Structure formats: structure tokens, C-alpha cells
Amino acid sequence: MTLEQNGLDDHIQLLVAQYLQANRHTKTLKQFEIEVDRPLSSHLAAEDVCGVGGKAILEESLESIIRDRMNFIKAGSTERDISNFSNEIHTPAQKALIEKNGLEILKWTLPYPNRVGQIDAGNGNSLVIHSSFVKMKIASQTVFVALFSMSNKTLLMIDLITKTPLMTYSNLHGNSVVGRIAIGIDGTNFIISCGMDGKAILCSIDGNYQLEKISEIQLHQRLVTSLKYLYINDEEYYLCSIGWDFKVKVHKLNVKNGTWEVIGYNRLLTNGTCMETFWFPTFNNIKYPLIIVGRLDSSLLSYFIIDERDKKLIQICSLSLNDSEFNNHSFHPTSMVITKTTDNNKFLITVGTNHIPYMRIITILLPDIQELINENPIISNEQNSIIMADISKKLSQIALTSSNEQSFANASSIPIIRNITVSNLNSLSPQDKYSNGIIISRSSLGKNGIYIAGDDGKIRGLDLKDGHIIELKGKTHEGRMKSMLLGEIDGIGEIIVSCGAIDKTIKIWECDSFELN
Incomplete structure (x- = not known):
């Protein structure tokens, strides 16, 4: 009923x-x-x-x-002095949050890509559905590649230095299934591909760039929206995913023997739209595996911890993106990235929203996980993974049922953390209600700022410190972009690869040898 x-x-x-x-x-x-x-x-x-x-x-x-x-x-x-507020990008409440936590957001780092070329991948009239950057280790050689899932059911691997195809594999998911997501595991020769049917396949690439299927699993009942991994050791990884079946799941993947172990899952109230995963360090150098999920029709982010001992994925709290304090559904996040501060123990999450006509960029400060669970973990040296200690008193208050699937009826008892907004900026990147917002962070490159893919075919850079927006120069796409990746190549520097949804072209943006003003 x-x-x-x-x-x-x-x-x-x-x-x-x-x-x-x-x-x-x-x-x-x-x-x-x-x-x-x-x-x-x-x-x-x-x-x-x-x-x-x-x-x-x-x-x-x-x-x-x-x-x-x-x-x-x-x-x-409360009376506020707003006489000098007109030129500020931060509200008084945001400035107070920044000062209280001693946040120092790094300014945009130069140089950035300003020269654009086109990659002929031989894709013809095929659309790139998903793309990702991987620094792979193949036959003892380091190779910088881009992986593309194509609408013609092809998995494509491009060498980003020579800009030529290294591998083309057709019908990886069968004759009738199109690939949805393809990612590689950095420093290895392993690739994980997810099809529109929700199945995930683990593959390896040999020295001749031949693909070999190792194992597969029905990851979700419907298509996978986002797939990310967390490093445990050289053989094991947490594989985190959200799908169009209202679920966020965590598996432990052993790439050596190709096994997938279910760690936990949680049913969301609405379908997930974006996800980030990371290890959250504490003051005593112990790390927690965490997942943050954004979803449709809610401006709340779901904050999860992976409890491997009890095979659970536990929602600790919800994080509010909405400054209105009491309205959670006027917008929702469409993409999410981790951004950098000078303090390695403080994490910022930046999200792109579904606001129209221009995407907004909201950055929040993540609350300290140690304060949220108020307990200490124990490290297993044998497995080099987190095993939660006896924290049943606290986690039993958070885990509302004994099963993995938390009860909707009790969802309202999950605490909502508010007043954590660092900035709320207009990206000037056009979009409409049909857009699939894309933002990527430079933090993985040790730099600050984000790139935004606009529906006008332009790529913009946003300095999160002062709100300054740059626009990458060169011939843009004809209309919106379907996907975009960011990476750094030894001897070349920062690169961006963008894939058009209308013109179906693949473009690569690189840096000149001089710094830009």
C-alpha cells in the first residue's frame, strides 16, 4: 500500500x-x-x-x-553590519564559520590548460557516455590513458601522450547492453566497467593491450550512476556505488582473485545523483572510510561510514546545503568533488546544483568524523583495513535497524548538520532542467579550484577563494558536454579531455609552456 x-x-x-x-x-x-x-x-x-x-x-x-x-x-x-558586504563572496555567517575553523582556502594555481586540440578516436557518430583518467601500470610501463564508454557498445582506451587508441573492445557487456561507466585503478592494469543493466565487470589489460575478463557481479538492479574505489592495500579495494535502484552499496574487491564481498548497503529515499569517497584522518592518524551521497529532490547530503566488522553501511547524519534552514527540496546536487584547504584534516565538499539558468557552486565544511561517532577504531595490521571497535553504544543509535537497509519510517531521526556552508557562488555556467551537471576538482593535482562544463560548450574555471571565473580559450564544443576528465601527465602537466554531447567530438586541453595571467 x-x-x-x-x-x-x-x-x-x-x-x-x-x-x-x-x-x-x-x-x-x-x-x-x-x-x-x-x-x-x-x-x-x-x-x-x-x-x-x-x-x-x-x-x-x-x-x-x-x-x-x-x-x-x-x-x-541579530543586527548585522552589511555596509561593506556588497563586494564580499561570503555572507557574515560563512565568514564566521571560516574564521572559527581557521580555514584557508587555496587560491587558483597557474598555469592551467589554454591550448585545445582534437582527438580522432575513430568513434564516428558514436557518443561518449562516460570518460575517466587513469595512470595505469601495464607490463612495467606507466601509461597515461583515458577510458571511454561509447554508445556503440565499445570500450575505448586512448594514450593521452600520443593521442592514439591503445585498445578498442566491443560488446564487453554483451550484444544488447551499452556500457555506462568505465574506471581504472591507478597504478595497476585493472579496469572496472558497468553496463546499463547494472552489472560490473573486472578486467585486466596485458602488455599487448588485450583485455581479459576476470569476474563480474550484478552490482545494482538498474544502471549504475556513480562508481568509485578506496584503496585498502595492493590487492583489496572498497568499491562504492550508487544506482538507479535507490541504493548505495559497498563491496570489497580483491583484484588478485577477482572476488566481490558485500560489505553493506543502504536504501536511499530518492535516487542518488552523485557521490564522493575518501579516508577521513583523525588527530591520531587513524582513518575512517566514508561516503557522501547526493540525491534527487533533496538538498541534504547523506553521510555514511563503512563498518566492515558488522558488514554495514551506516548513515551518521545528513549535511544541509540549503541556507534557508528549513527547506530541503528547492534544489539538489548534480555533481560533487572534494576540494582542498591548507589543513589536511579539514575536508571541503563542493557540489554543483541543478539551479537554472546557471549552475550554483556550493562548498561546505565536513564535520569531524571523530566528533560525530565519539569513538576510536582499531587498525588491523594484517588486513591493513579499518575494523570498527566496540562502538555499539553510539552506532546503535545511528543504525536504526539491525539490517543493512535503514527504515524510511525512522529517517527523520537521523541528525541534520546545518550552518556548514563556506560559499555559495554563481558559476555563470548555463544549464536547463535536462542538464547533467559536471564539475571536476584540481585538488587531486595538488591545486585549487574547479572546472565546470557548461551547456554552451565552454569550460570555466572557478577560484573558490575569491569567486573569480576564467574561461578556457579555444574552439569550444557545439552545445553541451556529455563528460569531462582531468589529469596530469609527467612532462606535460595538467590536461582536460572533454566530450561533446551534440557534436560528439573529443577535445584535449593542454598547457602552454608559459603561465597565464
Whole structure:
């Protein structure tokens, strides 16, 4: 049985019922159901808390909504000096956050790519669906390559130095399935490809650039939206994914024997749109494996920790991107990257939004994971991986059910962390409601700033310190871009490869030998 969305009254009644049920006011809840002539308690079951199209109805509790509203009123009553605010890119609240945490955002680093050429990949009229940069190790040789999943069911590997194809493999996922995502594992000869059917295939590349299938798994029931890995050791990796089946999953992949071990999964209230994974260091040099997921119809990011010992993926909290304090659904993130500060123990997440006519770029400060779980892990030297210690008291409050799949009915009890916005900038990059926003970070290259792919075929760079926008010079694409990758090649420097959705061309942007002003 599903619940129809009948407007504001339905939502308010459910919020009241959820409050009464959570506080065990059983008699009052029954009387309330009689007065509104609706069996509200039955609609609070996990399977009934999603409305039409899977949109979450009770993502926040009545208490949290009222608390946020009171904080908003209180904040609004505080007198602020805005006489010199017109030229600032940060609001007073953002400046206070930056000063409190001692954040020093790095300024844009020169040089950046300013010379554009075209790669003839022999793709004809085929569209590049996905592209990724990999620094591979093949037959003891380091090779800088771009991987492309093509609409003609071809997996293509291009040497970015010679700009020539190294490998073309057709029908990796069968005659009827188009590849969706292809990534490589840096420093190895392994590739992971996901098809539109949700299956993932682990492959290796030999010295003659011949592809060999090692193993495969049904990663998601529908297409995979994003796929990333976390290094554990030279043989094992956490493989993190979100798919169009409302799930975020973590597997432990052993590339030596080709095995996939399920670590945990969590069902999202709406489909995921973007994801980032990383190891979060603490003051005692212990690291936690973390995942952040953005999703449709919500400006909240879901913050997960991988608990390998109990085979769970646990949502610790939600992170608010919305400065309005009490509205979570006016926009949602479409892409996400990690950005750099001078403090290696402080992480910033930058997201591109679905705002129209121009994408907005919102950067938030991640709360310290140690403060959130208030416990210490134990490192297993044998496995070189995180094993969560006895933190059952804290995590049992976070993990709302004994299964991997957290209950929708209890989703509103997950804490929402607010007032963490560092900046909210206009990218001047045009898009519409059909756009698939793309941003990529320079942090992996030890530099600051992000690149944004615009629907006008132009690539823009945004300095996150002062909001300054540059526009890469050269012949642009004819219309929007389907994918874009960023990498750095020894002896050449920073490169960008962009793939047009309309003109179906592949372009490579490189640096001249001089610095740009």
C-alpha cells in the first residue's frame, strides 16, 4: 500500500502522528486518527513513507523543523553590519564559520590548460557516455590513458601522450547492453566497467593491450550512476556505488582473485545523483572510510561510514546545503568533488546544483568524523583495513535497524548538520532542467579550484577563494558536454579531455609552456 500525496494537510498530519508515535503517546495518536479519519500509524511503516515517484515525505521530524525555524528567527533578529558586504563572496555567517575553523582556502594555481586540440578516436557518430583518467601500470610501463564508454557498445582506451587508441573492445557487456561507466585503478592494469543493466565487470589489460575478463557481479538492479574505489592495500579495494535502484552499496574487491564481498548497503529515499569517497584522518592518524551521497529532490547530503566488522553501511547524519534552514527540496546536487584547504584534516565538499539558468557552486565544511561517532577504531595490521571497535553504544543509535537497509519510517531521526556552508557562488555556467551537471576538482593535482562544463560548450574555471571565473580559450564544443576528465601527465602537466554531447567530438586541453595571467 502506498500513500497518496494529498497536499499540505497530509504532510502535517503525518508529522504530528510521527511525533506522537516517537514519544509513545499511543492513546493520543489513536484519538488523532479518529478525528482526522485516517489510519496514520500504518502509513509510518517503512514501505509506505515514500510518496509518488519515490519522493520522501518524512525526511525531517516535527521537532527538527520547529527547531530550525526557531534558529532561523533568532538568527534573523541579530543586527548585522552589511555596509561593506556588497563586494564580499561570503555572507557574515560563512565568514564566521571560516574564521572559527581557521580555514584557508587555496587560491587558483597557474598555469592551467589554454591550448585545445582534437582527438580522432575513430568513434564516428558514436557518443561518449562516460570518460575517466587513469595512470595505469601495464607490463612495467606507466601509461597515461583515458577510458571511454561509447554508445556503440565499445570500450575505448586512448594514450593521452600520443593521442592514439591503445585498445578498442566491443560488446564487453554483451550484444544488447551499452556500457555506462568505465574506471581504472591507478597504478595497476585493472579496469572496472558497468553496463546499463547494472552489472560490473573486472578486467585486466596485458602488455599487448588485450583485455581479459576476470569476474563480474550484478552490482545494482538498474544502471549504475556513480562508481568509485578506496584503496585498502595492493590487492583489496572498497568499491562504492550508487544506482538507479535507490541504493548505495559497498563491496570489497580483491583484484588478485577477482572476488566481490558485500560489505553493506543502504536504501536511499530518492535516487542518488552523485557521490564522493575518501579516508577521513583523525588527530591520531587513524582513518575512517566514508561516503557522501547526493540525491534527487533533496538538498541534504547523506553521510555514511563503512563498518566492515558488522558488514554495514551506516548513515551518521545528513549535511544541509540549503541556507534557508528549513527547506530541503528547492534544489539538489548534480555533481560533487572534494576540494582542498591548507589543513589536511579539514575536508571541503563542493557540489554543483541543478539551479537554472546557471549552475550554483556550493562548498561546505565536513564535520569531524571523530566528533560525530565519539569513538576510536582499531587498525588491523594484517588486513591493513579499518575494523570498527566496540562502538555499539553510539552506532546503535545511528543504525536504526539491525539490517543493512535503514527504515524510511525512522529517517527523520537521523541528525541534520546545518550552518556548514563556506560559499555559495554563481558559476555563470548555463544549464536547463535536462542538464547533467559536471564539475571536476584540481585538488587531486595538488591545486585549487574547479572546472565546470557548461551547456554552451565552454569550460570555466572557478577560484573558490575569491569567486573569480576564467574561461578556457579555444574552439569550444557545439552545445553541451556529455563528460569531462582531468589529469596530469609527467612532462606535460595538467590536461582536460572533454566530450561533446551534440557534436560528439573529443577535445584535449593542454598547457602552454608559459603561465597565464
